Amino acid sequence: MLSLMNGRSYRLLLKKILDSNRVCHTNVQVCPPLVTKVACQPSKPAGDSGCGAVAQSGSDGSGSKGKHQITFKPYVAPCYKDHDAKNMGLKRPMSPHLTIYAPTMPAMTSILQRITGIIATFYACMLSAGTLFLSNGVESYVSMIQSLDLSRPMILLIKVLAGAPFAYHYFFGIRFCIWNSGRWLTLKDVNSSVKPLFIATAVSMFFFAIL
Structure with a gap:
């Protein structure tokens, strides 16, 4: 399950999963105020850690990581090229036209x-x-x-x-x-x-x- 949600929707989702006795492995990375990704898998045998523990540890940046992970990088502006230089670099020369x-x-x-x-x-x-x-x-x-x-x-x-x-x-x-x-x-x-x-x-x- 992949979703973008606010904090309230995230808490409701975790409560619903816990009530249905499902165990989730999540990796939650937040770019306030959005939760960018939640990954859920079918339940495992008793004794494994539940969603609540993983989500709680993941919310402060620690704990185990799930199979889905997002890495945020700072935006780097692309190098400017004029129209002709870009087309020649892509091997798309201008049409001879008339x-x-x-x-x-x-x-x-x-x-x-x-x-x-x-x-x-x-x-x-x-x-x-x-x-x-x-x-x-x-x-x-x-x-x-x-x-x-x-x-x-x-x-x-x-x-x-x-x-x-x-x-x-x-x-x-x-x-x-x-x-x-x-x-x-x-x-x-x-x-x-x-x-x-x-x-x-x-x-x-x-x-x-x-x-």
């Missing part, structure tokens, strides 16, 4: 969604900073670009490159919102939604470029 995986359409569109979001945020910050801190305002710099007398195809190309992040982030952001609502989460729906969104992005991008 270098071993083929690119997939969901992963690539998700990465582009984040890149275009950063570009769109940069545009917004530059426009607001120009409005606040440029002495002549944004309009004067637009007029300066127009005075460069760029060709029509070059202007169209600049507009397409500038508007592509906005268009892409807008339409694929709608797809992310649909995912958050619990729809289009199967792999078939994810892959089938890519083509229509790319078409919508291209159409809107060229539409605003020719304005």
Whole structure:
């Protein structure tokens, strides 16, 4: 019988054992206020010492020892190792990650969604900073670009490159919102939604470029 108990429960257990004429060999080690271990064996012939004598002698740290014994040792903190050193010591090197995986359409569109979001945020910050801190305002710099007398195809190309992040982030952001609502989460729906969104992005991008 192995148990963790308080002093009252321990005394009740010993009384019950003595009343049933059973003889126990115990080794009791106490870490106040808990008794950590009690070991009991079947009764032996008369003349052997009973539970009471053994328990009494064991309670003050003397007397015979039972077959179950607990040794208490002071806690020693383990040597600190960082994550990489511990994994290398266990022969568990870090996975090569992206270098071993083929690119997939969901992963690539998700990465582009984040890149275009950063570009769109940069545009917004530059426009607001120009409005606040440029002495002549944004309009004067637009007029300066127009005075460069760029060709029509070059202007169209600049507009397409500038508007592509906005268009892409807008339409694929709608797809992310649909995912958050619990729809289009199967792999078939994810892959089938890519083509229509790319078409919508291209159409809107060229539409605003020719304005």
